[in-house]
Amino acid sequence: MPRSTRGVGLRGDDRKDDHISPKLIRSLTLLHAVLYGLGVTIGAGIYVLVGAAAGRSGMHAPLAFVFAAIVMGMTAASFAELGTRMPVAASEAAYVEAAFHRKWLAGAAGLLVVAAATISGATISAGSAGYIGVFVPLHPSWIIAGVVLAMGAIACLSAVQSIGFAGAMTIIEIGGLLLIVGASLWGGSPLISRLPDLWPAAGHLTAWTGIAQTTLLAVFAFIGFEHLVNISEEMKNPRRTLPWALFITLGATALLYALVVWIAVITVPPAELATSAAPLALVFQRLTGLPLHVLSAIAVVATVNGIIVHMIMIGRVLYGLADQGNLPSVLAVVDPKSGTPVVATLIGIAAILVLALGVPLTGLAEWTSRFTLGIFALVNLALIRIKTAEAKPPPNVFVVPMWIPVMGLATSTLFVLVDLYLWLVRSAGG
Secondary structure (H helix, E strand, C coil): CCHHHCCCCCCCCCCCCCCCCCCCCCCECHHHHHHHHHHHHCCCCHHHHHHHHHHHHHHHHHHHHHHHHHHHHHHHHHHHHHHHHCCCCCHHHHHHHHHHCCHHHHHHHHHHHHHHHHHHHHHHHHHHHHHHCCCCCCCHHHHHHHHHHHHHHHHCCCHHHHHHHHHHHHHHHHHHHHHHHHHHHHCCCCCCCCHHHCCCCCCCHHHHHHHHHHHHHHHHHHCCHHHHHHHHHHECCHHHHHHHHHHHHHHHHHHHHHHHHHHHHHHCCHHHHHCCCCHHHHHHHHHHCCCCHHHHHHHHHHHHHHHHHHHHHHHHHHHHHHHCCCCCHHHHCCCCCCCCCHHHHHHHHHHHHHHHHHCCCCCHHHHHHHHHHHHHHHHHHHHHHHHHHCCCCCCCCCCCCCHHHHHHHHHHHHHHHHHHHHHHHHHHHC
């Protein structure tokens, strides 16, 4: 079997023929996977995204998050099928090579994933200085270096340890959003009685246009769930765990986002939310009367968590690309004690540190989302090609009907084109 297809024919968790060199250890449970998925999907972005959503759609903003989750659900289903067919690291590259049999295209897809994650990790690292600086009076460069190196040390631990740490941070991060929900319920907010305000009239074209624009914004808030496929090689039973982890992550994120946005727009007027630099902190203060520092501390945890989950993912993708023969084999070396691709992870840590400290990231962060949507389109196209070429799917895999990847391809492509069009309009006007 060629190295580039290693893992494609594996049944269940069998890896008995891997005696040549240490491989990643199958140690992650469904709980680990869900916490990782939530940690990489629910980021600090929601703490500021609420304001932009309220400004575009007002009281109807929660609907945009529900619609975005439905759209992303189709691509998540495509990832679920491909991930159970090929539970390997650098999954996107493996899918592309299995579909198109072009090693250069598979390598390019994998490196694009790495580039997007590195830029995203560096952006979060640079942003962490602002939050942490409230509590630690150091120069931003020292804060960035300290945080990146500390999180890098944790990312080099075993998968159970590093993802366990990230999971604990995820619980705190989600706890910040649940604090808002709890404060709203405790304060008697009219969550139910105001529901008629949520759905606009069928003929209200302006409202529906605003929801459509906000859905594009909300799609970016859900990007991250796809990183679960890159730790599938470390799941105990990926063919069962991965689909559940993907759908639980997406469903829980959609529910939490929609609920928090709904609470926000009925607590603070949407126009005021739209002009606030820290909209959720403002909502929390209105509901509880407590100082903004409470939510700022949780935002610190959210940024720290965002850094470590990106480091973990970058290390696994580089490992997978090397293991598939697309990068030097040294990156496929796994530490025998921790079961972690330490060399690949260290390269990811160094790249994040250099970018965060030495490269202007303004404008680059937006392109990470466009690159990711492009990868989504390519992955859906890969599944279409694989399903078209076979008489029947292999046994014991999660199978979706053909219309799922077709719709996933169409929506991903549409979102990329619409976003690029809006970007060009803004650039021309600005």
